[in-house]
Amino acid sequence: DTAVSQTPKYLVTQMGNDKSIKCEQNLGHDTMYWxxxxxxxxxxxxxxxxxxxxxxxxxxxxxxxxxxxxxxxLNLHINSLELGDSAVYFCASSQTSLSYEQYFGPGTRLTVT
Amino acid sequence: AQSVTQLDSQVPVFEEAPVELRCNYSSSVSVYLFWYVQYPNQGLQLLLKYLSGSTLVKGINGFEAEFNKSQTSFHLRKPSVHISDTAEYFCAVTPANDYKLSFGAGTTVTVRA
Structure with missing residues (x-):
């Protein structure tokens, strides 16, 4: 069972497009991050x-x-993509009343051409 | 604001040798400290954390770190490394009772046979 999952894993798109990255956590945590x-x-x-x-x-x-x-x-929508947006985007989650430890997803590699 | 400085960008080491990764932080408030590891093309995984109590913290995979408040340091050590320890290591800090992690620039550890 994946604790923090992201889709897609890879995303290649052209400048000016709009794209979304999705994140889900099944840990019951109360806080999520990008x-x-x-x-x-x-x-x-x-x-x-x-x-x-x-x-x-x-x-x-x-x-x-x-x-x-x-x-x-926690989803991330990006409008009007630029070359500088090319990066790896990580989602994470934590239960802040417990330990402040953040659990990370596998990442989404975004390439803007 | 908090900041983290990892003093070594790259650390080559031979298998079964010890390794130390240095991390210094600056903050005007009490902090929590973390070390994360990122294996190639993967997300981040927590190695260990310091919240309070004993300044010597033991983590997974044989790693340990020592919190030194007077020197504002949180150095990571392993007495004997394996090839599988080849990865990127990140030191991170958050103000106590806060959510916002600030990361260092990372240290690339390459273990050679």
Whole structure:
């Protein structure tokens, strides 16, 4: 059973397109996150939702819009894709009342051409 | 704000030799500290964490780390590495009772036979 899953694993698209990445966790956690890992492997948080409420929103272009339909899902929609959006996007979840440990998904490698 | 500095970007090591990965942090508040490992083309996996208590923390796969508050360090060690330890290692920090993880730039460990 996969704890944190993401789809798709790979996404190749052209500039200007709109795409979505989906994330699901079956751990019963109350908080979910999106991270971006660039080509130099630097990881930076983008968004976080706690009980479906946005609690972290870093300086991310508003072309990126997270949506949390329920506590187990956090999707990332990206409008008007740009070359600089090419990266690996990781979803993570945690149960903040317990240990602050975050569990990561396998990542989605987005390539914008 | 918190920041994390991983002092070594690449660490080559021979199999069965010890390894130490250095991590320093800066913060004006109490923090929780983590080490994550990322195997090639995979997501991040928690190796160990320090929240409070004993400053020597033991994690999975034979890794341990020592929290040193006066030196604001959280160095990771393993007495004898295996080929399978070849991976990227990330040190991360979050303010105590907060959700937001800040990652270091990562250390690439390459284990050679």
């Amino acid at each position: 991270y971006k890992q660039d080509s130099k492997k630097f990881l930076k948080i983008m968004f976080s939702y706690n009980n479906k409420e946005l609690i972290i929103n870093e300086t991310v272009p508003n072309r990126f819009s997270p949506k949390s339909p329920d506590k187990a899902h």
